[in-house]
Amino acid sequence: MSSHYEAPIREPLVLGEKSYHDITMDIVKPIEGKANKNWYVAFTIALVAFLWGLGCIAYTISTGIGAWGLNKNIGWAWDITNFVWWVGIGHAGTLISAVLLLFRQKWRMAINRSAEAMTIFAVFQAGLFPIIHMGRPWNGYWVLPIPNQFGSLWVNFNSPLLWDVFAISTYLSVSLVFWWTGLLPDFAMIRDRAVKPFQKKIYALLSFGWSGRAKDWQRFEEVSLVLAGLATPLVLSVHTIVSMDFATSINPGWHSTIFPPYFVAGAIFSGFAMVQTLLGVMRKVTNLENYITRLHIEYMNIVIMVTGGIVAVAYASEFFIAWYTGSPYENYTYMSIGAATGPYGWAFWSLILFNIAIPQLLWIKKFRRSFIVSFLISIAINIGMWFERFDIIAIVLSKGHLPSTWTRFEPTFVDVGIFVGTIGFFFVLFLLYARTFPVIAQAEVKTIMKSSGEHYKQLRDGKNEH
Amino acid sequence: MSTNKVIHALYNDDDVLMDAVKTVKGANHHIEEVFTPFPVHGLDKLLGLPQTRLAICAFLYGLCGLSFAIWMTNYMMIENWPQDIGGKPNFSWWLNMPAFVPIMFELTVFFAAHLMVITFYMRSRLWPFKEAENPDPRTTDDIFLMEIPVHDNEEELTALLSTTNAVEIKVIEKH
Numbered sequence: 001m002s003s004h005y006e007a008p009i010r011e012p013l014v015l016g017e018k019s020y021h022d023i024t025m026d027i028v029k030p031i032e033g034k035a036n037k038n039w040y041v042a043f044t045i046a047l048v049a050f051l052w053g054l055g056c057i058a059y060t061i062s063t064g065i066g067a068w069g070l071n072k073n074i075g076w077a078w079d080i081t082n083f084v085w086w087v088g089i090g091h092a093g094t095l096i097s098a099v100l101l102l103f104r105q106k107w108r109m110a111i112n113r114s115a116e117a118m119t120i121f122a123v124f125q126a127g128l129f130p131i132i133h134m135g136r137p138w139n140g141y142w143v144l145p146i147p148n149q150f151g152s153l154w155v156n157f158n159s160p161l162l163w164d165v166f167a168i169s170t171y172l173s174v175s176l177v178f179w180w181t182g183l184l185p186d187f188a189m190i191r192d193r194a195v196k197p198f199q200k201k202i203y204a205l206l207s208f209g210w211s212g213r214a215k216d217w218q219r220f221e222e223v224s225l226v227l228a229g230l231a232t233p234l235v236l237s238v239h240t241i242v243s244m245d246f247a248t249s250i251n252p253g254w255h256s257t258i259f260p261p262y263f264v265a266g267a268i269f270s271g272f273a274m275v276q277t278l279l280g281v282m283r284k285v286t287n288l289e290n291y292i293t294r295l296h297i298e299y300m301n302i303v304i305m306v307t308g309g310i311v312a313v314a315y316a317s318e319f320f321i322a323w324y325t326g327s328p329y330e331n332y333t334y335m336s337i338g339a340a341t342g343p344y345g346w347a348f349w350s351l352i353l354f355n356i357a358i359p360q361l362l363w364i365k366k367f368r369r370s371f372i373v374s375f376l377i378s379i380a381i382n383i384g385m386w387f388e389r390f391d392i393i394a395i396v397l398s399k400g401h402l403p404s405t406w407t408r409f410e411p412t413f414v415d416v417g418i419f420v421g422t423i424g425f426f427f428v429l430f431l432l433y434a435r436t437f438p439v440i441a442q443a444e445v446k447t448i449m450k451s452s453g454e455h456y457k458q459l460r461d462g463k464n465e466h
Numbered sequence: 467m468s469t470n471k472v473i474h475a476l477y478n479d480d481d482v483l484m485d486a487v488k489t490v491k492g493a494n495h496h497i498e499e500v501f502t503p504f505p506v507h508g509l510d511k512l513l514g515l516p517q518t519r520l521a522i523c524a525f526l527y528g529l530c531g532l533s534f535a536i537w538m539t540n541y542m543m544i545e546n547w548p549q550d551i552g553g554k555p556n557f558s559w560w561l562n563m564p565a566f567v568p569i570m571f572e573l574t575v576f577f578a579a580h581l582m583v584i585t586f587y588m589r590s591r592l593w594p595f596k597e598a599e600n601p602d603p604r605t606t607d608d609i610f611l612m613e614i615p616v617h618d619n620e621e622e623l624t625a626l627l628s629t630t631n632a633v634e635i636k637v638i639e640k641h
Binding site for chain 1: 478480481499500501502503504505506507509510513515518520521524538539542543546547549551552554562565566568569571572573575576578579580582583586587589590591592593594595596597598599600603604605606607608
């Protein structure tokens with residue numbers, strides 16, 4: 001037992017008196033059981049939203065980008081806001097699976113699978129926006145460095161937009177293989193239990209014939225560690241490069257050297273908020289309360305407080321520097337008195353309220369450990385982080401260098417429809433995932449049972465009464 | 467033929483398995499394979515498995531990715547079709563290099579990650595439609611299985627294993 005020692009002061013990560021087999025049973029229950037009515041209701045709503053979004057995408061492509069509320073000054077607004085919002089949400093998954101693995105944080109094991117799924121599904125949504133915004137998505141392959149009929153006119157490797165292409169596709173594909181490699185032993189577990197022949201075939205195919213030899217596990221752990229080491233700088237690079245889409249331009253308000261760290265912190269902030277939103281519901285629906293506990297919620301809230309704090313400091317320094325320059329133009333950037341009192345004042349104050357004010361409630365331990373309060377705060381942060389990107393883009397562009405060109409951005413129903421559609425698509429994927437995939441990395445959770453399971457901790461502390 | 471005969475000893479706890487492996491190793495018997503539902507730490511060392519070299523592979527693959535990125539940016543931006551973009555120097559790869567750092571980084575990671583995972587899948591024989599080879603379906607749930615080849619010492623082995631708290635001991639003819 002001594003090798004499984006963990007300080008008694010640490011709260012258990014798995015509650016209840018569970019054997020290895022009990023963990024198996026808890027994880028396969030949503031997969032082997034039937035979906036309830038709530039699942040079908042949620043799925044139908046998501047599907048309708050998705051179809052509506054598809055219709056709006058079809059409308060955009062058949063009529064042109066003029067179907068959106070863009071104009072001569074504001075050449076990108078909702079689409080790029082949504083792109084950055086979705087990419088940012090994806091960051092929590094990689095942070096949990098990669099960075100927390102390097103830091104040997106055991107609590108990540110209950111949430112890494114779903115957070116990575118969220119990452120992959122969110123990056124799908126993000127990738128849609130630049131492709132639609134091309135107007136002629138069938139020419140999308142022009143972003144690839146391939147020999148072509150234009151006399152080998154190559155892509156421009158000096159452009160942050162092309163860096164984005166490389167960063168996002170590397171990020172998506174590496175996250176996908178990281179996720180899948182971790183899934184193999186869990187798919188194998190479902191395969192070996194399945195009684196229905198079709199189900200057995202499907203999971204046999206998905207598990208790639210995983211057998212669990214000692215050598216396989218040795219390689220598996222090495223691969224996980226190296227992938228975590230590669231994914232850690234990768235996740236930081238992705239939002240850094242996204243921020244360079246703005247920071248390398250010459251617009252005041254965008255041309256800012258603090259953008260990379262500030263965007264990365266904001267991405268993790270919004271990503272953890274989305275994980276809270278999703279898991280707050282999922283732990284109840286799939287009866288996984290013993291695995292995703294109050295402690296997990298609190299730990300995630302602490303990450304939200306740290307990254308939210310970084311974001312708040314970044315806002316403050318942007319605001320101060322804009323004022324300190326004394327340049328009248330800076331008075332119209334997204335963090336300025338001009339923005340707070342101008343026509344987009346409502347968007348400015350929404351950002352301050354949802355992103356800075358409301359998350360401060362998490363300083364109170366009782367709120368930090370409350371499921372419902374965490375859930376509500378996470379929704380607020382999701383809204384706040386959307387406004388952050390909208391403010392940076394729309395407010396800055398609405399007041400350019402030439403006052404006679406000042407204009408506003410008004411979204412059309414198509415702008416809104418595509419955004420709603422991506423939310424629908426995201427939830428369609430997530431709801432299907434929750435019914436067919438092992439939503440907790442059960443093989444990994446089994447390794448921490450003896451050190452962090454409630455029952456084993458009690459046995460070790462000599463407290464047998466329960 | 468007795469050469470294809472193996473003994474399967476099944477355990478329901480990782481610590482018991484580790485003790486059993488020590489006992490069997492201590493009696494100088496060869497353990498052919500151990501199947502476990504999750505990674506048991508220290509098992510590979512106990513079995514005498516050599517350290518995996520996948521991390522070294524990943525490093526070399528990363529170097530390939532970095533070299534490829536350097537070659538690609540130089541060929542496309544400097545040699546084949548140099549263009550004046552924002553006044554950036556287009557006659558020298560080295561002077562234009564800062565703008566290529568993101569591409570060099572991303573391709574290093576891309577090559578290292580994907581080629582390492584493909585190597586892992588090939589070495590551990592994992593791919594779609596591959597048949598699983600764990601002898602007992604419970605080994606992905608909560609059973610730990612040790613496979614020992616029998617060389618006319620069936621009784622001796624069975625007696626030894628029965629002292630190791632195995633939940634099941636089976637003698638199997640392997641095909």
